[in-house]
Amino acid sequence: MDHAASIYVAGHGGLVGAAILRALQDRGYPHLLTHRHATLDLTNQAAVNGFFATERPEYVFLAAAKVGGIHANDNYPADFIRDNLLIQTNVIDAAYRHGVKKLLFLGSSCIYPRHAPQPIPEEALLSGPLEPTNEWYAVAKIAGIKMCQAYRRQHGFSAIALMPTNLYGPGDNFHPTHSHVVPALMRRFHEAKEADLPEVVVWGTGQPLREFLHVDDLAEAACFLMECYDEERIINIGTGDELPIRVLATQVAEAVGYQGSIRFDATKPDGIPRKLVDTSRLLAMGWRPRIGLREGLASTYRWFLEHQEKFRR
Numbered sequence: 452m453d454h455a456a457s458i459y460v461a462g463h464g465g466l467v468g469a470a471i472l473r474a475l476q477d478r479g480y481p482h483l484l485t486h487r488h489a490t491l492d493l494t495n496q497a498a499v500n501g502f503f504a505t506e507r508p509e510y511v512f513l514a515a516a517k518v519g520g521i522h523a524n525d526n527y528p529a530d531f532i533r534d535n536l537l538i539q540t541n542v543i544d545a546a547y548r549h550g551v552k553k554l555l556f557l558g559s560s561c562i563y564p565r566h567a568p569q570p571i572p573e574e575a576l577l578s579g580p581l582e583p584t585n586e587w588y589a590v591a592k593i594a595g596i597k598m599c600q601a602y603r604r605q606h607g608f609s610a611i612a613l614m615p616t617n618l619y620g621p622g623d624n625f626h627p628t629h630s631h632v633v634p635a636l637m638r639r640f641h642e643a644k645e646a647d648l649p650e651v652v653v654w655g656t657g658q659p660l661r662e663f664l665h666v667d668d669l670a671e672a673a674c675f676l677m678e679c680y681d682e683e684r685i686i687n688i689g690t691g692d693e694l695p696i697r698v699l700a701t702q703v704a705e706a707v708g709y710q711g712s713i714r715f716d717a718t719k720p721d722g723i724p725r726k727l728v729d730t731s732r733l734l735a736m737g738w739r740p741r742i743g744l745r746e747g748l749a750s751t752y753r754w755f756l757e758h759q760e761k762f763r764r
Contacts, residue, residue: 452480452510452678456552459484459508461493461542462515467557467615469622470670471512478674484508494537496545503549511546511554512673513539513595521584521654521722523629528587535591543598543610553609555677556599558592558685560616560728561585570729573614573685582723600683609681613673616689616728620666620747621754633663636700637752640709641759650712651704654719657697662689662727665742675738687728690740696721706748 452458458475462468463485475483484506492498493515517534524531539556546554563571564579576596581589599610619633627638636653643651672688680686694702700713742750 452553454480455482456480456509457482457484457507458510458512459506460512460514461538462513464488465514465516465518466618466620466622466624466666467669468512468514470620470666471514471673474667474670474674493541494534496537496541499541499545500548503545503551507549508546509552510677511542511551512677513542513554513556515542516557516592518588518624518631519629520631520635521720524585524588532587532591535588536594539591539595539598543595543602546610547602547606547608551608553611553677553681554599555673556595556610556612557673558596558612558614559588560614560687560689560726561589561723562592562596562614563726563728565723569725570691570727571687572729573687573732576685584720584722596685603683611676611680611682612685613676614685614687614728615669615672616662616664616687616726618664618666618669620751622666623751625755632661632696632699633703633748633751634755636703637707637748637755640704640707641752641755643711644707644709648711650714651709652714652716653696653700654716655696655721656717657695657700657715659696659721659723660693660725660727661696661699662691662693663699663744663747664688664690664740665747668740668742671741672733672738675736676733679736686732687730688733689728689730691727691730691734692744693725693727694744702745703748706745706752 565582567575596612602608623634624630625634625638
């Protein structure tokens with residue numbers, strides 16, 4: 452990307468968008484465009500078209516999305532599929548119509564079938580039924596992928612789609628019920644430590660295997676691919692390592708300093724039994740993650756402590 456180009460980071464206030472913004476700033480890109488939801492509602496087609504017509508960004512990182520964990524997906528399925536379809540449809544179409552040189556779409560590894568081969572290759576997309584606990588979000592993200600591919604085929608629009616594994620890091624959502632597993636556990640253990648509780652109950656059996664990528668590593672990969680990748684085929688981003696949720700819970704408790712016991716509630720849903728993405732294509736291009744899980748959990752908890760007041764509101 453030309454360093455003089457204007458770059459729009461959609462969703463810069465979220466976990467992923469904020470990390471991409473930091474990465475671009477570190478790389479010395481001076482012309483970065485951002486808008487909060489209060490000043491630009493991405494579900495509003497007219498507002499999005501007006502923004503692109505006025506600001507004319509040359510590159511777009513589409514990180515804006517409605518996201519949440521199992522509880523949020525289960526309780527608000529209509530919100531998840533509606534908002535995500537609107538956001539990505541409006542931004543992708545406006546980017547093409549207003550001459551954006553290249554767009555990067557952030558998907559999710561939840562797009563893959565529940566029983567996909569492990570590690571999950573990119574070719575597994577649409578090869579079987581989805582995990583029911585997040586199918587609404589997954590269907591919307593699959594539509595975004597296909598929209599990028601369709602605009603490339605019909606219009607020659609340069610749009611790439613990245614599928615990151617489970618993310619965590621500074622700027623995450625620490626809501627007690629609507630967050631993903633790492634921030635949810637971190638907040639629960641932190642509050643248990645403050646209240647001197649002898650036990651913390653964790654949803655599920657603790658047996659499912661998961662892979663976790665620090666959001667700053669994802670941001671580095673996104674910048675790397677925006678600069679050197681331009682194909683229709685989706686590309687996975689992950690670490691190549693996995694661990695049981697039971698072990699993750701122990702490591703989060705250690706990062707927080709909680710010394711009580713952990714009990715798993717098997718009456719609650721586990722979600723997909725295993726989810727490890729195949730990153731061989733990305734690794735062959737020369738990219739590697741740099742932040743280990745223990746290091747990442749420690750830095751995330753430090754960020755949480757510095758910002759915890761806003762989570763009490």
